[in-house]
Amino acid sequence: MNTNTYTNVPFIVTKKISNANGFLLPSTLYDTVKDIAAIPVKGFYLQEVPEFTDYKFKMHKNAFVKDKLTIQAQLVKQTANGYLVNILVTKPKNTLNHHERVCSALFNFPVDNVQINESKTAC
Template sequence: MNTLTQNKIQTNIQFLVTKKVANSNGFLHPHVLFDKIQLVATYPIREFYTHEVPAIVDYTFKMTKSARLHDKLTIQAQLIQQHDKKLIVRILVTKPKKKAGTEEVICSAVFGFPLKEKPIRKVS
């Protein structure tokens, strides 16, 4: 097993909850959020593949809070481990807490992608 210990590859994406992705009560549809984080999970690992990123082989998804209309979410995707056969990406979705000035976790997920090809090595 090979673990990434140097520079962890991370991506931060902003996502605004609009009427198009919210229900009639103003809450974000969970399937929309899941689809978005599934796409964002591929961002930090694209350099490991010469073609398209393969389908997810396993995942865990936990939604702890609801997002509402006009919430500005931050989706953080980070490559946390590289195994011989799999890349592991952790996702954390947060929104600012207005009164406390901190971030509130909306959901978290971990995705596993098969490492079918050998990683592309960058020449320094």
């Protein structure tokens, strides 16, 4: 397995997805992060990626209208029971080449039993 399975997705905060004060709505960020978390594990499933079985989601800082965020998703661990995908959402800081963490998350996707059974019979 390639443990460096990852993706970077740009995300811009707009008025449409923020509250009246210009803060990004956490529920919108969660929905986006949830969708992006499935990208690194798509190649391990024969069918659609199943719904994750467990997750942790934490907001560290606020994001505001016009902030340019980067959502990074990386497959960090494969176990007999599933795949762990780590998410890090960052935004550029004023100082050169520095980013501050806006959000972090960890998603656990279950192993697809059909795929395992077919792999064993194919051998």
